[in-house]
Amino acid sequence: MSCGNPHETDCSEVLDHLYEYLDNEMSDDGCAKFKQHFDECHPCLEKYGLEAAVKKLVKRCCGSDDVPTDLRAKVLTRIQLIRAGEAPAPVPEPSAEVEAAAEGSPAS
Template sequence: MSTHEHGSDDCVDYIERIVYFIDNELDQADCAVVEMHLRECGPCLERHDLQKAVKQLVARSCSEAAPESLRDRVRLQLREVSIQITEGGA
């Protein structure tokens, strides 16, 4: 049985880390922690897979890099939506 319940406080801590994990912006220790959480938490793994698929689709669809200010705003909105989903129990 998983030690992480869907919508638990633990998961809220991982929402932002998953985005950084996908973007290879974490150090080795943090990557190991996120990987362990993803192995144990199905809902977070689903979020990871969805976010990764969206990033890959966008990457294939766009030949230009978005300005850093736009990327920062999009990251912030993704984090806010993820937190709202987690807090709402979805």
């Protein structure tokens, strides 16, 4: 996606790091660059607005669900591996607790 106009920060860079921006995981300088880009680029601003709305909807609809402790630990470990640039660990088969939580029923 691009509006066709040159920007200091390329549209592809903005879209590749959009969730870091949405999750407040960027430096102040990075946030300032993205804010400037959104001021200049309507297509990226629209994409930002759409993703922000989806994130808000998911939080409202799913924000109160309890996450199994082992699933949370596995996800955090995988995130750390990816951020460190290491090969991601293979995704294990879901446990009975995870499958039951996904279906909304207690594990047997």
